[in-house]
Amino acid sequence: MSVNYNGIALVLNCGSSSIKYQVVDTTADAPLASGLVERVTDHNEGVRAVIETLSQPDSGVDLSRLTVVGHRVVQGGAEFTAPTIITDEVVDHIAKLAVLAPLHNPGHVSGIEAARHAFPDLPHVAVFDTAFHATLTEAAYSYAIDPHIAREHGIRRYGFHGTSHGYVSREVARVMGRDAKGLRVITAHLGNGASIDAIKDGIAIDTSMGLTPLEGLVMGTRSGDLDPAVIFHLHRAAGLSIDEIDELLNKKSGLLGLAGSNDMRDVRKAAAEGSHEAQVALEVYTRRIKGYVGRYMALLGGLDAIVFTAGVGENADAIRELSLAGLEELGIEVDPVRNEGRCTEPTLISTDASRVQVWVIPTNEEREIALQSIAAVS
Numbered sequence: 158m159s160v161n162y163n164g165i166a167l168v169l170n171c172g173s174s175s176i177k178y179q180v181v182d183t184t185a186d187a188p189l190a191s192g193l194v195e196r197v198t199d200h201n202e203g204v205r206a207v208i209e210t211l212s213q214p215d216s217g218v219d220l221s222r223l224t225v226v227g228h229r230v231v232q233g234g235a236e237f238t239a240p241t242i243i244t245d246e247v248v249d250h251i252a253k254l255a256v257l258a259p260l261h262n263p264g265h266v267s268g269i270e271a272a273r274h275a276f277p278d279l280p281h282v283a284v285f286d287t288a289f290h291a292t293l294t295e296a297a298y299s300y301a302i303d304p305h306i307a308r309e310h311g312i313r314r315y316g317f318h319g320t321s322h323g324y325v326s327r328e329v330a331r332v333m334g335r336d337a338k339g340l341r342v343i344t345a346h347l348g349n350g351a352s353i354d355a356i357k358d359g360i361a362i363d364t365s366m367g368l369t370p371l372e373g374l375v376m377g378t379r380s381g382d383l384d385p386a387v388i389f390h391l392h393r394a395a396g397l398s399i400d401e402i403d404e405l406l407n408k409k410s411g412l413l414g415l416a417g418s419n420d421m422r423d424v425r426k427a428a429a430e431g432s433h434e435a436q437v438a439l440e441v442y443t444r445r446i447k448g449y450v451g452r453y454m455a456l457l458g459g460l461d462a463i464v465f466t467a468g469v470g471e472n473a474d475a476i477r478e479l480s481l482a483g484l485e486e487l488g489i490e491v492d493p494v495r496n497e498g499r500c501t502e503p504t505l506i507s508t509d510a511s512r513v514q515v516w517v518i519p520t521n522e523e524r525e526i527a528l529q530s531i532a533a534v535s
């Protein structure tokens with residue numbers, strides 16, 4: 158995405174019960190303001206609370222100078238493959254896609270409507286988490302089910318965290334002094350939600366999240382991959398309803414389910430103090446990542462770089478080390494000293510002898526949404 162356009166964007170990430178915001182001036186490195194409004198029951202009130210905070214004399218923001226409002230939208234379906242200027246029709250379409258993203262899109266729609274109401278004279282742009290994965294081939298996005306059923310119900314791999322995977326894959330090419338063309342990269346976005354991508358020539362060829370963000374890696378509260386028959390079994394043998402299973406796998410599994418906390422800091426501490434559950438949780442978590450690294454190396458036909466990003470990826474050195482331990486034969490060798498601690502800027506953590514470079518690159522989804530929104534209206 159072009160970085161040639163400058164401006165000031167209010168970036169909104171409207172969840173079902175919270176609104177995260179940032180004001181990004183593309184000519185400055187740090188955001189002018191950022192924050193979170195929690196326990197939002199009415200998005201009009203939530204957006205009003207954001208505006209009120211930003212209108213304070215000490216907020217560092219002059220709302221009259223905004224160029225655009227950029228909205229993060231999780232699910233763009235097969236239709237939205239690029240940042241899109243929001244019209245009534247676009248809002249209707251995002252609302253219809255709620256069938257694929259019941260936990261996310263309804264909150265986005267009410268947030269977008271509230272923000273359009275609050276800033277009627279500004280252009281609003283939707284930036285979709287799915288868009289970066291629009292390049293997946295039919296073989297990559299298809300599940301092995303009847304294609305008629307799949308098509309009728311939109312059942313396919315969409316992938317999420319696309320803004321982050323796109324950003325760090327471009328950044329790694331930049332810091333390596335290489336063109337994205339010819340580069341084979343695996344990007345691991347390990348936050349509360351977590352996903353991993355295989356990227357060739359700057360284009361996503363595979364991703365671990367699927368129809369919804371539930372598939373793939375072990376996450377803070379999501380199970381990631383499991384035998385789909387676990388769902389039937391939980392229904393038939395444990396008597397759970399479909400909604401209860403949805404809640405169990407999305408909100409009460411992953412690190413939380415395995416070790417009692419969705420925060421990697423707690424799990425690491427508990428493991429260090431000898432908790433068996435926490436130790437197993439770390440092993441399940443890192444073993445899953447390692448498995449995907451091998452799978453994506455095979456799909457890419459080799460590998461030039463691995464990138465870790467987001468809360469866990471940027472901060473948890475032990476997770477990076479365990480995820481890639483024992484892969485020397487595959488040309489991957491993490492340097493324990495370079496890997497130590499937290500990384501707040503792009504950092505090379507592999508040894509000089511490692512054929513594959515391993516990097517930690519802090520993600521910046523809000524800035525990327527700002528840049529894409531400004532470019533869309535320029």
Ligand code: ADP
Pocket residue numbers: 347348349350377419420421422467468469472473499
């Ligand atoms: P989100 O997906 O909500 O945007 P983040 O990318 O901010 O999440 O990641 C949040 C997670 O990062 C936390 O739940 C926590 O597990 C992890 N994290 C943050 N700081 C550390 C740290 N110092 N060590 C280990 N994990 C950390």
